[in-house]
Amino acid sequence: MSSDSSVMKSLVCFLLVAFGALALSWAESGALSAKIQVVEDVGDFLSANPEAVLAKLTPLRTPRAILYTLGSRVPKDRLVANARDSTSWATPQNVQLVLNYPTNGVGANVSYVSVLVNQTSNLGAAYVLSGGIGQRQVSLLVEAKNTYTFGYLAEIYGF
8 A cells, every 4th residue: 555545544534534523513412322332242233133134334444544435425315313422342352332313203314424433443344234225214234353442434325
């Protein structure tokens, strides 16, 4: 990988965090539920939910962050929900984050999903559990393996 490509990826993640922090106040409050939990094995979710059909989100990896995306921004869409949190541990952990939009009722028609994850390892994946682009709800599972820290900024856009 060229150094220009690495610089560009780092810049993209920085801009997402900077603009994401500004956008937090524009979304509908309480529209996205999120729960971080430490797990023994990130495969436990599939064991507990054998009927689940998971669709993998596209990752953009940098040395300390992973940006997962689904869909694309469209004219007249807007930020309809967001959430952020972070935590850390003294020893490396396997972590799962479950995101659900909307928390209740009917949501906007989802056009784009972005989850920026800051973690000390580069091991992880994100999946759509249900709903998705063109639907009025989406549930996501984000996994991180062997990390000392886990922080995220999730944004859902729709119309």
